[in-house]
Amino acid sequence: MDSFFTESKIFTALTSTQNTRDSIAVTAVSSGIMQYQKGNYKAAASSFKQAISLKPDYVDAYNYQAMADLKAGNKKSAINAYNISLKLDRTQDDVHVKLANIYIEDKNYIQAAKELKAASKLNPSNPLPHYTLGLMQQQTDKPAEAVASFKQVVRLAPKDGNAYYGLGAALSAQGKYDEAIVQLKKATNLKRDFAPAIFELGNAYAKQGNTAKAKEQIDVLTKLQTTQADGFVADLKTIMAQPKISFVIKDQSTFNFDMGTVPLVALDTSLVKPGSKKEFTVTFQFDSDMDTNSVTSITNWKISKAGGSSAGLYDNGLYRSTDRAVATTMPDRIMYNPTNQQATVVFSIFQNASGTGTIDPSHLTFQFQGKDTSGKIVDPNADQYNGWADKTF
Numbered sequence: 540m541d542s543f544f545t546e547s548k549i550f551t552a553l554t555s556t557q558n559t560r561d562s563i564a565v566t567a568v569s570s571g572i573m574q575y576q577k578g579n580y581k582a583a584a585s586s587f588k589q590a591i592s593l594k595p596d597y598v599d600a601y602n603y604q605a606m607a608d609l610k611a612g613n614k615k616s617a618i619n620a621y622n623i624s625l626k627l628d629r630t631q632d633d634v635h636v637k638l639a640n641i642y643i644e645d646k647n648y649i650q651a652a653k654e655l656k657a658a659s660k661l662n663p664s665n666p667l668p669h670y671t672l673g674l675m676q677q678q679t680d681k682p683a684e685a686v687a688s689f690k691q692v693v694r695l696a697p698k699d700g701n702a703y704y705g706l707g708a709a710l711s712a713q714g715k716y717d718e719a720i721v722q723l724k725k726a727t728n729l730k731r732d733f734a735p736a737i738f739e740l741g742n743a744y745a746k747q748g749n750t751a752k753a754k755e756q757i758d759v760l761t762k763l764q765t766t767q768a769d770g771f772v773a774d775l776k777t778i779m780a781q782p783k784i785s786f787v788i789k790d791q792s793t794f795n796f797d798m799g800t801v802p803l804v805a806l807d808t809s810l811v812k813p814g815s816k817k818e819f820t821v822t823f824q825f826d827s828d829m830d831t832n833s834v835t836s837i838t839n840w841k842i843s844k845a846g847g848s849s850a851g852l853y854d855n856g857l858y859r860s861t862d863r864a865v866a867t868t869m870p871d872r873i874m875y876n877p878t879n880q881q882a883t884v885v886f887s888i889f890q891n892a893s894g895t896g897t898i899d900p901s902h903l904t905f906q907f908q909g910k911d912t913s914g915k916i917v918d919p920n921a922d923q924y925n926g927w928a929d930k931t932f
Contacts, residue, residue, distance in 0.1 A: 564594035568606045571603055598628045605637070614641055632661040636773035643675050651675060666695035666702065671927025673705050682712035708739050715745045732763055738771035752780055782827035782911040783921035784931045789880065794819040795902055796926025800854050800862075803888065803896040813894035817858055818871065818887050821905060825880040825926070832884050833909035834875040842868055845902040852900040861897040872910055882907075902928035909911035 587604035591598055596613055596784045601624035608617035621638050625631060635658035641703030642651035652675070656892035658668040689706035696702050707722035725867050726736040757775050760768040787796070795806065803810040842854035854862065869901030870886045884905065890896045904925040910916050922932040 546564075549837040560593045562595055562821065563572045564579075564590040564600065564835065566599055568603060569599070571600075571607065575603070575607055575610070583607040584611060584613070584616075598624050599630075600626070601636065602631075606669075609641070614645065617641060631663060632658040632668070633667055635661070635786040636671055639668075639671055643671075643678070646773055648675060648679060653836055664695060666692045666699070669695065669703065672703060673709065675713065677705075677709055680854055682709045685709035686708045687714070698729060700726040700733055700736065702726075702728065704733065704736040704739065707736070707743070711739060711746070714746075716747045719743045720747075733824055734760060734763060734765065734768045737768075738775060741771075741775045742778060745775065750779065781915050781918035781921075782825060782829060782925055783918045785824045785826045786909060786931065787919075787924055789824040791822040791881075791883070792820055792822050794886075796821075796902075796903075796929075798900045800857075800897055800899040803890055806888065806898065806900070808875045808895070810888065810890045811894060813890055813892050816887050818885055820883050820885050822881055822883045823905075823907070825882065825911075827911045827915075828877065828880060829875065829882070829911050830909065830914075831875050831877060833911075835905070836909065837869045837871070837873060837910040839907060840870050840884060841874065841908070842870065843904050843906070844899070845904045845925055845927065849932035850904050850923065850925055850927055851902050854899040859897060861891065861895050864897065 541744040544632070547774035567586050571583045571590065574580075574583035574586060583609035584604055587607060589601050590600040591604065594600065601620045602622060605620035605624070608614070608620060618638065618641060621634050621641075625634055625638075635654045639651040639654035640656065642648070643879035652672065653676075655668040655672045658665065662668075669688050670692040671686045673692065676682070676685035676688060686706065686709045688701060689709055692699070692702040693706055703722045707719045708725060709714075710722060711719035720740060723736050723740040727733055727740060730736065737756050737759050741753045741760070744750075744752035744756065751886050753775065757772055758829055760772045760775070789796070798805060809815060810817050810836070844858070845851045846853070870884045871886045874883045874885070875881070876883075888898065904923055906923040907917055908922060
């Protein structure tokens with residue numbers, strides 16, 4: 540009997556001690572949460588570690604520690620804490636997703652995929668692992684795989700605008716803009732003022748060449764009046780921007796645009812000779828990095844007599860016989876300097892057989908219809924120049 544009572548007292552004392560330790564551990568976690576909320580992440584992590592030392596099976600303490608470690612920049616400790624938490628409770632699909640996000644940030648995509656697969660297996664109805672996987676596949680330039688992942692998200696969460704946003708963005712990355720627009724419209728209908736989806740919708744319209752619809756999305760984003768939306772407005776404007784001819788560098792050009800109708804000899808005395816030929820140059824400044832092959836292809840350039848409107852009217856519409864064949868319709872050759880985005884067009888002017896040729900330099904119009912390094916076609920509102928306008932049009 541005496542032995543029984545002694546053992547009972549020892550058990551009671553141990554239980555009391557453990558209860559005290561558990562209580563102190565709970566208090567340490569509470570303290571850690573307060574420190575975390577104040578932004579004192581290192582202090583918070585220390586409090587959570589104290590709770591763990593008192594109660595080694597305290598799952599929440601490990602998860603809180605991982606969160607604090609991440610905020611403090613200690614990823615290795617966070618990964619370790621999450622892994623211990625999973626050993627104690629293997630049913631935490633959300634912890635697998637959190638681990639995956641750390642691995643994605645570190646570009647450890649294989650391990651991230653394993654964690655997301657484990658999360659889906661634990662909770663097949665949870666759309667988050669599929670969504671996170673889709674984002675990772677987008678990030679790693681695997682849009683087809685991302686589409687499959689986001690379709691799973693749509694199946695599991697058909698009323699979530701994020702699901703359609705992810706699917707639309709992935710379709711757009713594949714160049715399937717019509718399909719992308721359908722999904723992105725669903726996203727914006729389900730989730731009001733959803734700036735990322737509005738941006739992607741505008742992007743899809745822009746890639747289609749539907750400038751009017753793309754501008755509508757810019758207007759919608761502008762009305763949101765948020766920093767994020769303003770950033771998307773700037774991005775969309777950049778996407779929609781087309782390369783332009785900025786101006787002609789006259790002091791680097793041998794052709795004089797400033798004269799009205801004159802005899803050819805006014806351009807160069809060598810043209811006094813009947814049947815003679817003289818090469819001239821015009822140097823154009825572009826505002827973008829242009830595709831060298833496109834710029835240097837003579838078929839992308841056109842030299843013509845202005846026919847009215849922004850270009851003015853060549854020789855006031857007289858079109859005298861003496862200027863009938865003063866210039867070729869295409870350049871002889873083009874040189875492009877990609878460093879300063881300048882193209883020098885070399886073209887010939889011919890004297891007629893009688894030596895009486897005339898020209899209206901100010902209304903000789905140069906047009907370029909090529910593309911930049913990203914494949915964008917030059918802006919049709921800034922692809923021509925002549926001296927009469929003295930600007931691109």
